[in-house]
Amino acid sequence: MRLTVEDIGKSFPGVTALDGVSFEIRPGEIHALMGENGAGKSTLIKIITGLYRPDRGRLLVDGVPADFHSPRDAIAAGISAVHQERNLIPRFTVGENILLERLPRRHGLVDYGRVHREARRFLDMIDPSIDTRTEVRRLSVAQMQIVEIAKALSLEAGVLLLDEPTASITGHEADALFAVLRRLKAEGKAIVFVSHKLEEVTAISDRVTVLRDGKVAAAGEPIASMSRGRIVSAMIGREERVAEIGERDLRDRTAVLEARGVATALGHRDIGFTLRKGEILGLYGLVGAGRTELARALIGDVRITAGEVRVNGRPVAIASVPEAIRRHRIGYISEDRKAEGLILAHPVRSNVAITVWRRIASALGLVGRGAERRIVEPLVRKLDLKTPSIEQGVGKLSGGNQQKVSIAKWLAAGVEILIIDEPTVGIDIKTKTAIHELIAEITRDGVSVLLISSDMPEMITLADRILVMRDFALVGEIENSRRYEPMSRRIMSFIHQGAEGAAENEPNGPEAAHG
Amino acid sequence: MTLGQRLIANEWSAIAVAIVIGVVGLAATSPAFLTEFNLYVMMRSFCVVLVVAFAQMLTLAVGQLNLSIGALGGLVAIAIGGMMEVLGFPIAVALPIGLAIGALGGLINGLLTVRTGINGFIITLATASAFTGINLGITESIPFYNLPSAFVAFGTARLSAFPMLLIPPVIVALLLALFLARTVPGRQLLAVGGNPHAAQLSGVHMNGIVVLAHTLSGLLAAVGAILAVAQLGSAQPTIGQDWLIMSFAAPIIGGAALTGGHVSVAATALAVVLIVLIQNGMVLAQVDPYWVQFLLGALILAAVGLNRLRAVRAGEA
Numbered sequence: 001m002r003l004t005v006e007d008i009g010k011s012f013p014g015v016t017a018l019d020g021v022s023f024e025i026r027p028g029e030i031h032a033l034m035g036e037n038g039a040g041k042s043t044l045i046k047i048i049t050g051l052y053r054p055d056r057g058r059l060l061v062d063g064v065p066a067d068f069h070s071p072r073d074a075i076a077a078g079i080s081a082v083h084q085e086r087n088l089i090p091r092f093t094v095g096e097n098i099l100l101e102r103l104p105r106r107h108g109l110v111d112y113g114r115v116h117r118e119a120r121r122f123l124d125m126i127d128p129s130i131d132t133r134t135e136v137r138r139l140s141v142a143q144m145q146i147v148e149i150a151k152a153l154s155l156e157a158g159v160l161l162l163d164e165p166t167a168s169i170t171g172h173e174a175d176a177l178f179a180v181l182r183r184l185k186a187e188g189k190a191i192v193f194v195s196h197k198l199e200e201v202t203a204i205s206d207r208v209t210v211l212r213d214g215k216v217a218a219a220g221e222p223i224a225s226m227s228r229g230r231i232v233s234a235m236i237g238r239e240e241r242v243a244e245i246g247e248r249d250l251r252d253r254t255a256v257l258e259a260r261g262v263a264t265a266l267g268h269r270d271i272g273f274t275l276r277k278g279e280i281l282g283l284y285g286l287v288g289a290g291r292t293e294l295a296r297a298l299i300g301d302v303r304i305t306a307g308e309v310r311v312n313g314r315p316v317a318i319a320s321v322p323e324a325i326r327r328h329r330i331g332y333i334s335e336d337r338k339a340e341g342l343i344l345a346h347p348v349r350s351n352v353a354i355t356v357w358r359r360i361a362s363a364l365g366l367v368g369r370g371a372e373r374r375i376v377e378p379l380v381r382k383l384d385l386k387t388p389s390i391e392q393g394v395g396k397l398s399g400g401n402q403q404k405v406s407i408a409k410w411l412a413a414g415v416e417i418l419i420i421d422e423p424t425v426g427i428d429i430k431t432k433t434a435i436h437e438l439i440a441e442i443t444r445d446g447v448s449v450l451l452i453s454s455d456m457p458e459m460i461t462l463a464d465r466i467l468v469m470r471d472f473a474l475v476g477e478i479e480n481s482r483r484y485e486p487m488s489r490r491i492m493s494f495i496h497q498g499a500e501g502a503a504e505n506e507p508n509g510p511e512a513a514h515g
Numbered sequence: 516m517t518l519g520q521r522l523i524a525n526e527w528s529a530i531a532v533a534i535v536i537g538v539v540g541l542a543a544t545s546p547a548f549l550t551e552f553n554l555y556v557m558m559r560s561f562c563v564v565l566v567v568a569f570a571q572m573l574t575l576a577v578g579q580l581n582l583s584i585g586a587l588g589g590l591v592a593i594a595i596g597g598m599m600e601v602l603g604f605p606i607a608v609a610l611p612i613g614l615a616i617g618a619l620g621g622l623i624n625g626l627l628t629v630r631t632g633i634n635g636f637i638i639t640l641a642t643a644s645a646f647t648g649i650n651l652g653i654t655e656s657i658p659f660y661n662l663p664s665a666f667v668a669f670g671t672a673r674l675s676a677f678p679m680l681l682i683p684p685v686i687v688a689l690l691l692a693l694f695l696a697r698t699v700p701g702r703q704l705l706a707v708g709g710n711p712h713a714a715q716l717s718g719v720h721m722n723g724i725v726v727l728a729h730t731l732s733g734l735l736a737a738v739g740a741i742l743a744v745a746q747l748g749s750a751q752p753t754i755g756q757d758w759l760i761m762s763f764a765a766p767i768i769g770g771a772a773l774t775g776g777h778v779s780v781a782a783t784a785l786a787v788v789l790i791v792l793i794q795n796g797m798v799l800a801q802v803d804p805y806w807v808q809f810l811l812g813a814l815i816l817a818a819v820g821l822n823r824l825r826a827v828r829a830g831e832a
């Protein structure tokens with residue numbers, strides 16, 4: 001089957017997700033689709049699978065225009081997909097999930113014998129160890145991913161789209177998947193493969209299309225002609241700009257936030273660090289290392305069981321988030337902006353002013369629009385927040401501008417210490433630089449920042465010093481030289497050494513790491 | 516697992532234990548409890564409640580709810596009463612039309628929900644008021660008493676110790692269990708309730724399934740109405756007024772997930788047995804019937820709490 005995408009455009013309020021994208025998937029090829037987060041890959045896949053309808057342009061299946069109104073239409077046309085989000089019914093068995101929309105029946109009733117036999121056939125292609133009679137909610141994340149893949153394979157579709165299929169499975173399982181994909185390719189199937197892992201892409205694909213900011217940056221280039229460097233530069237664009245912070249010597253600044261021997265109810269132990277005034281202190285670690293949880297302990301959301309926290313030199317025991325904000329001027333920006341940071345349906349004005357309502361309320365307890373505007377509007381200008389007006393619903397802003405609203409909110413509150421968790425996840429590369437410059441700028445105004453990030457370049461660009469966390473303990477502290485190669489090597493070595501330290505049960509891990 | 520953990524993990528064992536305790540307690544304290552007449556009365560009241568509970572269970576299964584069950588039941592009750600008494604329709608004509616009215620009411624609920632995208636809570640709250648309005652507009656609150664004798668006789672007939680009235684609900688329960696466990700629309704209904712997004716991406720016709728659930732819910736409300744008319748021997752406009760709380764209580768006590776995707780026919784039926792037992796026990800103890808309302812409320816809270824506990828144990832919370 002041949003799938004052609006012609007001049008597709010799709011906009012959401014406030015964002016142009018796709019702008020004139022064309023590409024073609026031929027029978028018997030594996031076509032890699034690459035791009036940064038927010039480049040438009042997922043939107044494109046959702047259009048091809050009938051979940052979104054394009055504003056303009058068209059899809060052709062074997063040269064015939066196709067108009068998909070729902071995923072049903074796409075499936076009927078022979079297009080099947082593994083989406084990034086988990087799409088299984090937790091209480092159903094593996095077998096039933098795989099054959100969900102076309103359960104085989106006999107005498108009008110579901111034929112479970114056949115369900116499990118057929119599901120078995122597709123599951124065996126990747127992992128024969130999963131029982132088709134297990135309920136999906138009892139599986140591990142990796143097993144669920146395999147079930148998703150088996151489900152997509154079971155449609156025996158002419159076009160197979162895989163959106164980051166290897167994100168949560170082991171190398172062994174990925175190899176089995178690749179063997180299946182090569183076989184399907186030999187059978188003449190057309191396969192679209194989305195991945196961030198360059199090694200995978202170069203190993204398995206025939207051609208690559210790169211999206212950048214909703215446009216095609218490289219169109220169906222043969223993989224042999226594309227070096228990794230060329231793929232990366234197509235993804236990030238030639239005009240890549242990196243925020244320049246410049247080296248700063250902050251050693252004689254006063255300490256605003258100190259932790260000594262802190263342990264928490266979640267299992268942190270012996271956490272010690274100092275955040276100085278106007279400093280960006282990085283907290284690096286792998287996902288699950290306990291960084292977000294430490295942040296929550298510092299703002300009084302997780303119980304601290306031992307040790308001492310000092311704010312501006314005075315020992316404190318912060319019991320709640322409001323206390324952290326009002327008495328100690330510590331704010332926290334969650335990594336999950338949409339779920340935890342912002343009220344999407346509310347306008348920019350109230351999202352920013354929410355932190356100051358109590359302060360600006362009149363004697364009768366009323367909050368005036370004018371008072372809100374006087375606080376919000378200067379911040380909107382200062383942060384270069386792109387919004388038609390401060391009455392715009394935050395949900396309609398782009399990810400980068402939403403993040404600016406989060407920062408504005410805390411600046412309005414007059415925080416002196418700001419903990420920022422993964423500030424640029426899901427934000428395109430240009431806005432990312434703007435956010436970086438903004439963070440640097442607020443520190444020049446005297447705000448101290450504890451920056452949590454899993455993004456190594458971001459960490460090395462922004463942080464003055466970097467703490468490395470592993471398994472709920474600090475395993476290293478490094479002055480940032482802002483030279484990428486040596487810094488990333490040192491950080492990674494702490495993460496690996498931390499593993500050995502843990503294995504040897506060394507109680508004084510952090511101190512050992514200093515040496 | 517200890518016995519206690521097992522009881523918490525299993526949806527219907529806790530209800531069964533409560534029923535056994537209730538039966539033993541009532542038999543020991545009230546000589547009237549185990550008489551044939553009392554058991555017959557209990558079985559008769561079981562019938563309507565069971566079907567009404569199933570009507571709600573279907574909307575819960577797809578992740579919706581139906582506040583119009585009682586109103587629709589009342590409308591169907593007076594419709595069949597009117598058709599048989601005033602228009603002189605034979606039973607074999609009036610009852611199918613009554614069922615069709617129920618299904619149509621449910622269809623309207625379903626279509627309004629998926630077409631407008633408005634929460635089913637508001638939609639069915641509004642249609643409930645509309646259905647009640649039609650009911651009272653037609654009857655002016657006057658019941659239909661002169662029903663065909665064969666129909667009234669069915670409501671009181673017995674098969675040795677069992678009321679004949681028990682036959683339709685038992686058939687409904689068996690069909691419903693088969694529907695949910697073994698038919699494609701039934702499985703799709705639970706799939707949509709379990710993860711609407713996933714079901715849709717798998718090519719399940721989501722809106723169609725939601726409409727189906729509401730339609731079947733309306734149909735079962737009509738079955739409940741017919742049974743209620745047969746049980747009372749007259750078509751009262753007030754039929755259905757007390758259905759709402761029980762319709763939620765039974766499926767929830769029976770472990771239905773309020774988010775959809777998981778219901779149990781057997782556990783819901785056991786929950787209805789428990790509810791009937793409580794009502795009967797209070798009658799025997801000559802407690803003011805208003806306190807039954809209170810107890811049902813408490814029971815729902817306890818059941819929701821238990822379900823939550825199960826979810827936390829299973830690591831789903």
